[in-house]
Amino acid sequence: MKRPYETCIVFDGTLGDDVIEKERQQVEESLKKAADLEQVHPWGRRRLAFEIDRKRNGVYYLFEYQAEGDAVTKLEKQFKLNQHVFRYMTVVRKPGTKAAPPESADKATKTDEAGSDDGREDQHAAER
Template structure:
């Protein structure tokens, strides 16, 4: 399995319960496709965006590290593209060390 970093920005008006539900959904996708959730980076949360995205000036940032197969990345990318709650997302493959 390869190591990945996942960063996504959610709409700022989401409730804490909705944010937790989205996080659980993403964790479920990672584990259901054979991946392993490793950790969530601390200290991000709601921040002002560098530029406006879909008429939003703020967003809720989440950064995670996980291990998975290429199918895991494909499924995460597919789900995040079709959901309007995700303003932006990025998945990076980390170097094996």
């Protein structure tokens, strides 16, 4: 039985736009072969929360699709072997939900400059 999935992929931000586009197309083709691709959301070039291989920027894409569980495993193996993919994460999407829009780059920069906003202060205040 096919289930709805979302996969967020972060490509190496030091790559040129033509290489990023080629990598995105390869991922899209793999998804079309193994799953029913619904939407691709380009989130753009963003600063990473921490360095990966001494690099500070990544290019984010969110893919929405329907697939069997074994197809997702095969896709993730391809992502893992791709040297241009920094990170990826796949989650099961609840039926009827839509992908959240990406956080604006301005908001992400302000949060990064202000320090980590992980909600710990709010959590500690609630415990008191």
